[in-house]
Amino acid sequence: MKKNNDHTAISKWINSIEKGQIRSLSQAITLLESTRVEDQNRARNLLEGALERLNKxxxxxxxxxxxxxxxxxxxxxxxxxxxxxxxxxxxxxxxxxxxxxxxxxxxxxxxxxxxxxxxxxxxxxxxxxxxxxxxxxxxxxxxxxxxxxxxxxxxxxxxxxxxxxxxxxxxxxxxxxxxxxxxxxxxxxxxxxxxxxxxxxxxxxxxxxxxxxxxxxxxxxxxxxxxxxxxxxxxxxxxxxxxxxxxxxxxxxxxxxxxxxxxxxxxxxxxGYFEHKRQLQQEQWFKKLSEFYWLQYLHSAKHSTPLKNMLLKEMQSGKISILEAAQKFTRSLLNN
Ligand SMILES: Nc1nc2c(ncn2[C@@H]2O[C@H](COP(=O)(O)OP(=O)(O)OP(=O)(O)O)[C@@H](O)[C@H]2O)c(=O)[nH]1
Ligand SMILES: [Mg+2]
Missing domain, CATH: 3.40.50.300 (P-loop containing nucleotide triphosphate hydrolases)
Known part of the structure; x- marks a missing residue:
């Protein structure tokens, strides 16, 4: 039920952006700029809805x-x-x-x-x-x-x-x-x-x-x-x-x-150079978003805390280098 409500609210929001309402646009931008994890789903739904509308x-x-x-x-x-x-x-x-x-x-x-x-x-x-x-x-x-x-x-x-x-x-x-x-x-x-x-x-x-x-x-x-x-x-x-x-x-x-x-x-x-540039824009966007999601994952991966603590200890006691610790940590996230 809540999901449906959200869906309707986002749809209305997109409608008023499309009508050129500055307040709705400003609020949407604020949501997209938010780095709070709890805002990410709404931001994504809003953007996907907007892109769908643009494609049409x-x-x-x-x-x-x-x-x-x-x-x-x-x-x-x-x-x-x-x-x-x-x-x-x-x-x-x-x-x-x-x-x-x-x-x-x-x-x-x-x-x-x-x-x-x-x-x-x-x-x-x-x-x-x-x-x-x-x-x-x-x-x-x-x-x-x-x-x-x-x-x-x-x-x-x-x-x-x-x-x-x-x-x-x-x-x-x-x-x-x-x-x-x-x-x-x-x-x-x-x-x-x-x-x-x-x-x-x-x-x-x-x-x-x-x-x-x-x-x-x-x-x-x-x-x-x-x-x-x-x-x-x-x-x-x-x-x-x-x-x-x-x-x-x-x-x-x-x-x-x-x-x-x-x-x-x-x-x-x-x-066709213009088209080529637009493709570059898409690639750049994809890259930036991937980096953003990756960093978010990196910071929110709670299951990795014990490993992180262990690696930090080993690093501090001189058992492994900082480079090795960081690399091991990243690899372990990739394997999960
Ligand atoms: N004489 C003259 N001064 C200018 C011109 N354009 C900008 N200025 C002055 O240059 C200064 C900087 O102008 P801004 O437009 O803020 O420059 P900016 O590149 O946006 O500055 P930042 O955003 O801080 O990097 C201001 O004092 C302007 O009045 C111009 O065409 N002629
Ligand atoms: Mg300026």
Whole structure:
């Protein structure tokens, strides 16, 4: 009986998400972000119901864009300007934040900084700050699930803000259709630094703060990036990564940057690269979920406590190494 009640409640919940009710969507996201074991079944039922509904409505038209760059480069400001532009041309915009640094700093990208004041008051925009709980690697296992809920709620563009500080970009790049990298006005030397790691993920390169006191430096940076653009080896054949100057504050270059995104998506779709990326997104999602379930199993496997205690004792008395202990423990769980 209780199960049936739950089923009906979840079905109603999904209905109101589909109708675009923000409160229902927010509550659903909170449930998906929950790391409490007792929430997992409901979260799963909700997500499965939502995915079923999405499948019925056919391939989703929602575009997923990752926006990355170093702290303070203007990601939130750019998202606000781009978001307003997208609303003006008829999109419904959802903003999500993935904060790889919050595990260390306990902070949140949107928490106490720019709150996207204009965008957040628009009826066709939904902004969800970074959750406080994060999983290893910084990208939450829930982000993919949340994107699906936002699709169900009728958002046609999802913008994901993430700080570009290293390893997390690859994971975020695999979750989106287009990855936009913002650069600071700065010296050529700094650019060399950026190039090594993260440039390879970028589908679009922007230089922000092309205004006021930083305009000249930004222009130099733009030129310097353009002069090295042949070094960028994009995995989409014959695709030249566009390098565009923008001012998120003065709102210049914003619509040009969106045209670049649209053009990239068009080109990517025409040769099947878009589909390929969507498959990568599914793989990434599968991997993140498996890791999540595995960690949950690891922490909740009560039957393994005696073995764990024994191994800890052996380790502490120097009988076995810490590596051996951890390996033995993991293997024993796998065999159960
Ligand atoms: N002059 C100028 N300042 C800008 C521009 N965009 C952002 N800023 C300023 O740069 C600072 C950081 O902007 P944010 O949008 O918070 O940058 P962010 O990359 O989201 O920062 P984190 O989320 O902390 O990594 C703020 O003081 C903004 O006002 C721009 O186009 N021109
Ligand atoms: Mg920000």
């Amino acid at each position: 409505t056919g391939p989703t038209p929602t575009i997923r864009i990752g926006i990355s760059g170093p702290p303070g480069v203007g990601k939130s400001s750019y998202i606000e300007s781009l978001g307003m532009h997208l609303l003006s041309i008829g999109f419904r915009v959802c903003v999500l934040a993935v904060d790889p640094s919050s595990r260390v700093s306990g902070g949140s990208i949107l928490g106490d900084k720019i709150r996207m004041e204009r965008l957040s008051t628009q009826v066709n925009a939904f902004i969800r700050p970074s959750p406080s709980q994060q999983v290893l690697g910084g990208v939450t296992h829930a982000t993919q699930s949340i994107m699906s809920l936002c699709e169900l709620a009728g958002y046609t563009v999802i913008l994901i803000e993430t700080v570009g500080i290293g390893q997390s970009e690859g994971a975020v790049a695999d979750m989106v259709d287009c990855f936009v990298l913002l650069n600071q006005p700065g010296s050529g030397d700094e650019l060399q630094g950026i190039k090594r790691g993260i440039l390879e993920f970028a589908d679009i390169l922007l230089v922000n703060k092309m205004d006021g006191a930083t305009k000249y430096l930004a222009q130099q940076t733009l030129q310097s990036l353009r002069s090295t653009s042949q070094l960028i080896n994009h995995s989409l054949k014959n695709y030249q990564v566009p390098i565009i100057g923008v001012s998120s504050i003065e709102e210049t270059g914003i619509s040009e940057s969106w045209q670049a995104v649209a053009k990239f998506l068009e080109q990517a779709t025409s040769i």
